Amino acid sequence: MTTAVAAPFRFFSLQVVRTLRIGPSLVRVTFAGQDLRYFFSGGRDQSLSLFLPHPGQDAPAVPFELGDGWWQGWRELPDGVRAVMRSYTLRTLRRDPDEIDIDFVLHTPAGPASAWAAGAAAGDRVVLLGPAVADNRAIRFRPPAGTDLVVLWGDESALPAIASILESLPAGQRVRVWLETHEVGNVRELVTAADAEVTWVVGESSVDVLREARLPAAEQPYVWIAGESGCVKALRRHFVGERGIDRRRITFVGYWRRGMSEEQLREAE
Ligand SMILES: Cc1cc2nc3c(=O)[nH]c(=O)nc-3n(C[C@H](O)[C@H](O)[C@H](O)COP(=O)(O)OP(=O)(O)OC[C@H]3O[C@@H](n4cnc5c(N)ncnc54)[C@H](O)[C@@H]3O)c2cc1C
Numbered sequence: 001m002t003t004a005v006a007a008p009f010r011f012f013s014l015q016v017v018r019t020l021r022i023g024p025s026l027v028r029v030t031f032a033g034q035d036l037r038y039f040f041s042g043g044r045d046q047s048l049s050l051f052l053p054h055p056g057q058d059a060p061a062v063p064f065e066l067g068d069g070w071w072q073g074w075r076e077l078p079d080g081v082r083a084v085m086r087s088y089t090l091r092t093l094r095r096d097p098d099e100i101d102i103d104f105v106l107h108t109p110a111g112p113a114s115a116w117a118a119g120a121a122a123g124d125r126v127v128l129l130g131p132a133v134a135d136n137r138a139i140r141f142r143p144p145a146g147t148d149l150v151v152l153w154g155d156e157s158a159l160p161a162i163a164s165i166l167e168s169l170p171a172g173q174r175v176r177v178w179l180e181t182h183e184v185g186n187v188r189e190l191v192t193a194a195d196a197e198v199t200w201v202v203g204e205s206s207v208d209v210l211r212e213a214r215l216p217a218a219e220q221p222y223v224w225i226a227g228e229s230g231c232v233k234a235l236r237r238h239f240v241g242e243r244g245i246d247r248r249r250i251t252f253v254g255y256w257r258r259g260m261s262e263e264q265l266r267e268a269e
Contacts, residue, residue, distance in 0.1 A: 008133030009129055009131055009136065010129070010130070010132045011035075011064040011070075011129055012128040013033055013035055014035070014100075015033060015124065016120050016123060016124040016125075017030045017032045019120050019121070023185050024183040025105055025181075025186060026103055026159070026186055027103070027106060027117050027120070028101050028102070029102050029104060029117055030101050031100050031126065031128075038132050039098070039131065040133055041093055041136075041139075042136070043093070043164050044139050045139060045164065045165060045224070045253075046090040046131065046138060047087055047089055047140075048087070048090055048128055048129065048130045049086070049130075050102070050126060050127075050128055050129075051126060051129070052083060052116045053124075054083075054084065054112070059127075060083030060084070060127050061081050061083045062074055062127045084112040084113060086262050087262065088102045089103075089161045089164070090130070091160040092164075103160040105156045105157050113262075141224050143222040144249065146220050147220050147221070148174065148218045149222070150169065151176050151177075151221060151224070152177045153178045153179075153206065153223075153225045153227070154180070155180040155181070155206075155227035156180070156182070156227075157227055157255040157256055158255055162177060162190070163191075165224070169192055172195060174196075175195065176197050176213075177190075177196060178199050178201060178209065179198065179200050180205075180231075184203075187200045207238070211238055221245055222249050222250075222251075223249060223250040223252075224250075224251045225239075227254075227256075228255070228257065228258055229256065229265075232253065232254050233254075236252045
């Protein structure tokens, strides 16, 4: 499959190789496929569009053979046939053999993607719309040159992005991280060369915790916030309004919204 969509993105036909439960509400799914030799990514918070089959289908229905017309064709497929489309983050890309990992939150109420991940098994087929060029606009973590403090906030859905961002940061870079989780078993060591301080907030609102937190003095801070969109909005207001951070130095992305599926969220936006 070589259909170009909107370069630098293209479709990849993949199969599950294995799954690994990495926390009480987190499962890592490893995918492989010949197409992955055309997959290139600069990592960090690289986002992907994942197309999943409905229960009973052996492959997701995505008319990628329509080229640029795939979106219209996909929208016109009947409900229950049209593949479920969800946004996820590339956790790891490996070569020899070509494999990628995606970490899924298993949440309640479960949506189609969370339910699919909970039951994923070797051989299951998915389609991915992902990058064919390492530097692409689905990487949003972009601290301006001269940044002297990176602040990261995320919930479990943003843990894969934060883990990858931390792995990418150089020694000497000051970083303060807040991670919210409902389950103490999801807490893990994060690997980084940076001068990072990571605070896990278990079972309470990290928005309140962050409001009270002391941040080191910085001339040029950069803030990255992702997770439940109500929390993301509240935190952005806090950083701009109460901490006086220039809004151009804040990247914020609503990854999901309480009480809404991703389709409903897309329509609302
Ligand atoms: C750029 C981007 C990157 C993302 N990366 C990841 C990632 O790497 N890993 C990951 O797990 N998620 C990630 N997400 C979030 C993921 O797309 C959503 O959680 C998505 O809604 C899951 O689809 P679903 O079918 O399971 O649930 P949906 O059908 O979309 O929603 C069903 C119900 O579940 C609730 N819900 C959805 N997500 C969560 C959640 N995380 N916790 C609690 N309740 C939830 C909804 O509010 C709704 O009530 C990312 C989102 C974006 C925009």
